[in-house]
Amino acid sequence: MLSSDSKLSEVFAEESVKSFGKCLRYALWRDEDYASLIEFENAETPTQFADAVRKFLRRYRSGGFMDQTQRSRASEMRKQNRWDGLKKLLRQYEVGPRPSEGQLERLMQLANDTNGVRLVQSAIISYGLTKREPYKEVEELEKEN
């Protein structure tokens, strides 16, 4: 729960916000999920925010698995900078980072009033403005899978 004088920079550094923000950034890159971005921006109340999170998670496919052959294929694409093909492959196999249940709970606790929603949504969409390192991100995913 956020106090009325909570700072945006503190919220931005919160582990749950960071994890969720990075998932959104990944979804914007892999799936061009513009709809989720708009829904986060338009949420004003905790209920609307929870709704935006729910819809995002429903759209966002992750936690999938690639076998050894697909992983080598993805690795080759990454090394050759064939990003469009790689995005397609990752989408097809639903491979991507995912926030944990605890992090989601914490996120909803932070956004439990209008002020909290405003801060959390600002912090989350801010992750979309940070430098992406798709090479590194995909490498991490390859290791995880």
Next chain:
Amino acid sequence: MEYRLIKSGLEMFDTARAYGLAQLLQVLAGGRAAPRILSQGGVFTLTISTKPNPATLKSSDLWRGAFGESNWQKVFLTYKRAWSSQRDKVKRSLESHSADIFGKAETDGLAVVFGGNFALPGPLDPVGFKGLKGLTAGSYSEGQTTVDEFNWALGCLGAAAAQRYKIQKAVGNKWEYYVTLPVPEEVQFGDFHAVRQLVYDKGLSYNGVRNAAAHFSLLLASAIREKAQGNPHFPVRFSNVLYFSLFQSGQQFKPAIGGAVNVGRLIEIALARPEVALEMFKTWDYLFRRGSAQGNEDLAQAITELVMAPSLDTYYRHARIFNRYVVDSTKRVRPEYLYDETALKEVLNYAEQ
């Protein structure tokens, strides 16, 4: 040696007077010493290590150079073709009275005497001049602001040295000037020239004077960062950037909106955390440059508001609009212009100041 200028309350004029006296002192020191301008409440204090000798003024090359500045025509913009005679008047005036100016500034402090015989040119008095000085159909008239000769001449000299004029084409085949002037808090005049060189010639196609002033503030902070080379006590600090626009109406130039941008925080970031500032300013400069292109005005407007009036609302607007450009594959933002996490944290702190 210490000299004091008592502020009159006309901020643009007072600031120009301080730069004018600094310019005069630097010329008289023959470039061997540079004065330091310090703003102390109701006065500007200028200190210099050498005692000026006004007798050497007429023969100084630096002095002649100061009147070769292209800015003079703009300072006397409202005088049209008579601008050069006004410039010569300033030169003559300072050559004959500089000893008196130093005498007053050293003892009691040089104060402005209003109601003198010298009318302030428009760019020194943007609040007071309206382009209309004669009778109108509604019998409305307003006299010009007049002051004493010493301060008038100092103000004009300072305006030519420190005001930045960005000319831009406006609607209807007319021209518009965006004028900016940084207000010194503590400025070593020699370093000011170095910073000036990095900032004053840069410019974009702006979509308003606020946009021009915000970009100027950013360039100023960025130049200070570059010149300071990691020295957090670099002696060039400004408190505000004053701005206004002059637009062409018929045959006359008239002032439009004006105001001040607080640049203290930007300069603090530039001096205290130069590496983070480099990243942050790079992204902001990109947003100004990208925003100057037709169709991207929303980007420029959002970053202008964030720089000028930092708050959660202005940050949020900036983040929303920037995100659209990042996500939209037809617009594309090159990855090097995105924030890194430390720079973004600094931006968030700036928004919450």
